Amino acid sequence: MTPFQRGGTYERISKADAGDEDGVIRQGEDTAELAQRRGIPIDGRRFSDNDKSATQGKHRPAYEQLMAAVQRGEIDVIIVYMLGRLWRNRRERAEGMEILRKHGVSVLCVKGPELDLTTASGRLLAGLLGEVDTFEVEQMSEREQREMLQRVERGQVPTGPRAFGYTADGSEVIDSEAAEVRKMFAAITSGATLSGIAADLNARNILNRNGRPWTHNAVRYLLQNERYAGLREYNGTTYAGKWPTIVSEDEWRQAVAILTDPARKTSPGPARKWLLSGIARCGVCNDGTTMTSAQCQSRTAGKIYASYRAYKCRGPVKHLARKADPIDLLIAGTEPGQPLGLVPQLLVKEDAASLLLDGERPDMDELAAKAAALRARLRNMTDAFADDDEADALEFKRAVRRVKDRLSDVEQQMTSPARTAVLGDLVRSDDPVAAWAAASLDRKRAVIDMLMTVTIHQSGPGRRRFHPESIEIVPKIG
Structure with a gap:
């Protein structure tokens, strides 16, 4: 007759494909067969963790449930396929052995000995077998790390899930x-x-x-x-x-x-839907509070007759609400037959390239002098070529190209990388107005935020008339 009356089985496999439970099923069949052969009643006390690495310290819910059942006195023997399925790191082994010793629980292994953890010799054997398991795992980990380092040093393609943009093996671009x-x-x-x-x-x-x-x-x-x-x-x-x-x-x-800029807002939230929400400031608060957007309704004698977008103060007191459409047109408009908005007006100016200059560079004066000298040299070269009937056209083109390359390099040094990223292709476009009109909302918001501070004040007299002077614009550049 078996000395054990409250058996429990535990199965675990460290790695498994999604939905693949064959490994733990095989272990479960073997532990159940051992329990039946030894006449140990299980009565549903079966615990299983699939794809859970004990070595890496992953959360093992079934193992924790098993230990809780032991501490409640519900189990007097744990049946496992092999001891390494129960513990594979020193900390968990020491903690687990102490729990089993305290509650008089033994361990039976399908592939291994019976361990009575209430005795010193049983705990010694469990510790020795556990150290062998840990040694094997650590040695395998060292081999894998060395192999990984070798792959990295050789510049080999990373393994793992396919990266968007690459083929499955990562060797070619899609x-x-x-x-x-x-x-x-x-x-x-x-x-x-x-x-x-x-x-x-x-x-x-x-x-x-x-x-x-x-x-x-x-x-x-x-x-x-x-x-x-x-x-x-x-x-x-x-x-x-x-x-x-x-x-x-x-x-x-x-x-x-x-x-990774700490100043960048990291709240995911929904994507912005309106041009100036979170950018324009409230002129009534005058404390840097930004505006938000909302759908508002016009009423007469309690009857709704119109719905419109409005910019409202974010503060607890909604003391300012202005129709959004005329403000958006004032700032960004490109409507046919209507005056250009303030931003496209800046983009079409002859000196629009100055928007890209980094005025905070300590050597800006020196770079500006070099650029002026190179431009003057180009003009002089052109005049000299025009006056010299025997000048070699090919040599002239080569000389002009060298000077232009030097000028381009100096101009590049004068520009701000941040401004170039946000404004560059708009400023350099053959049709800045069309490029601005085609820009995404996020892009337009970034441009506005870089170029100017927009403050919305209360409207002037006459509710149906828009007063542009009630929108305060303070340039940030130039």
């Missing part, structure tokens, strides 16, 4: 997806939000690598993934890879800098 990756990097550096980028992808029915819609967190993970710049970080060190890149290292680092 052109259509890579184009979307580049758009995401360009968008974040030009002022777009993560939610806005995700919304744009979903609106165009571009699905992620798993065939699902994008979330702001999925976009964030992608933009911070050094793999797209041909890099790989391992144990705090960055290594160069030999797979094809999708963006440059500079583009990737710029995106990471933006996303």
Whole structure:
């Protein structure tokens, strides 16, 4: 007759494909067979963790339930396939052995001995067998880490799930997806939000690598993934890879800098829907409080006759509400037959390129003098060529190209990387008005926030008439 009357089984497998329970099922069959052969009643006391690594300290709910049952006196013997399925790190083994000793619980192994943990010899054997298991796991981990380091040092393609933009083995670029990756990097550096980028992808029915819609967190993970710049970080060190890149290292680092900026708002929230919400300031509070947007209704004698968008103060007292459409047109309008908004007016000015200059550079005066000298040299070269009938046209073009390249380099040094990312292609466009009109809402908001501070004051006399002077504009640049 068996000395055990309250048996419990425990099965665990460390790695399993999604939905694959064959490993724990096989262990369960073997532990049940041992219990039956020894005449140990189980009565439903079966505990199983699938794909749970004890070595890495992952949460094992079934193991915790097993230990709780032991402490309640419901189990006097635990049946496992082998001791390593129960404990595989020293801390858990020491804690578990003490619990089993205290409550007089033994361990039976399908592949291994019977361990009476109420005796010193039983605990010694369990400790020795456990140390062998730990040694094997640690040795395997060391081999895997060394192999991983070798792969990283050789620049081999990372293993694991497919990265959006690459084939399954990571060795080739999928052109259509890579184009979307580049758009995401360009968008974040030009002022777009993560939610806005995700919304744009979903609106165009571009699905992620798993065939699902994008979330702001999925976009964030992608933009911070050094793999797209041909890099790989391992144990705090960055290594160069030999797979094809999708963006440059500079583009990737710029995106990471933006996303990890402590000043950046990290609340996911919904993507912005209106031009100035969260940007324009309330002129009544005059304390930096920003405006939010809402749908308002006009009433006469209690009857609703119109609905309109309005900018309202965020403060507890809604003392300011202004119709949004005329304010948006004043700032950003490109309506045919109507005056251009303030932003497109700035973009079409002859000196619009000055918006890109970094006025805080300590050597700006020196760079400006160099640029002026090079421009003067170009004019003199052109005049000299026009006056010299025997001048060599090919030599003239080469000389002009060299001077222009030097001028371009100086001008690049004079520009602000942040301003260039947000404003560059708009300022340099052949049709800045059309480029502005085609820009996304996130882009327009980033441009406005960079160029000016917009403060909305209470409207003047006459409720039906918009007074532009009630909108205060203070330039931030120039």
